[in-house]
Amino acid sequence: MKKKKWMPIAAVILLAVLFVPIPAGPYKDGGTREYTALTYKIVNWNRISGDSVYDKTKVYLFPENFKSIDNLWYMENDKAESSFIATVIEINGSSVLAEPAEGEEELRISDEISFSIKELDDIGAEVGSVVQITYTGSVMESYPAQINATNWKLVR
Numbered sequence: 001m002k003k004k005k006w007m008p009i010a011a012v013i014l015l016a017v018l019f020v021p022i023p024a025g026p027y028k029d030g031g032t033r034e035y036t037a038l039t040y041k042i043v044n045w046n047r048i049s050g051d052s053v054y055d056k057t058k059v060y061l062f063p064e065n066f067k068s069i070d071n072l073w074y075m076e077n078d079k080a081e082s083s084f085i086a087t088v089i090e091i092n093g094s095s096v097l098a099e100p101a102e103g104e105e106e107l108r109i110s111d112e113i114s115f116s117i118k119e120l121d122d123i124g125a126e127v128g129s130v131v132q133i134t135y136t137g138s139v140m141e142s143y144p145a146q147i148n149a150t151n152w153k154l155v156r
Contacts, residue, residue, distance in 0.1 A: 027069065034069060041065035043072060047080075054080040083134040085155060086113065088125050094118040096125070096152075097144060098133065110145035123154050130156040 021035035031046040086098035100107040
């Protein structure tokens with residue numbers, strides 16, 4: 001009789017251990033918080049990325065829930081958008097070479113950045129035009145550096 005009383009209690013404790021998330025303190029990256037259970041992890045991203053803030057809430061199921069926050073950010077970074085101001089140096093078919101403006105974070109990586117405009121709107125940019133370029137992921141450190149541009153617009 002006593003064994004039957006403990007079975008539901010043991011089941012509730014097991015479910016709590018598996019499914020109740022435990023919060024961690026905020027990270028010093030803009031305020032990212034994570035909540036971890038044995039079967040999943042919830043990350044409330046609030047991370048400063050270049051000139052923008054990556055603000056999303058994501059759920060990572062087993063086995064991704066055991067990855068570190070840095071490994072998870074590496075996976076998410078491909079979706080984070082950044083933008084910078086640059087001067088067009090060269091337009092070669094569907095490829096553009098641009099020089100980041102003074103003070104832009106991307107200038108510290110490379111003085112020339114190449115990107116494809118094959119999938120982007122024609123904005124009438126010419127050599128010497130100042131444009132704002134939006135891209136996802138990180139700057140590929142080749143020479144010239146490369147980005148995955150998602151949008152661009154004329155500034156001047």
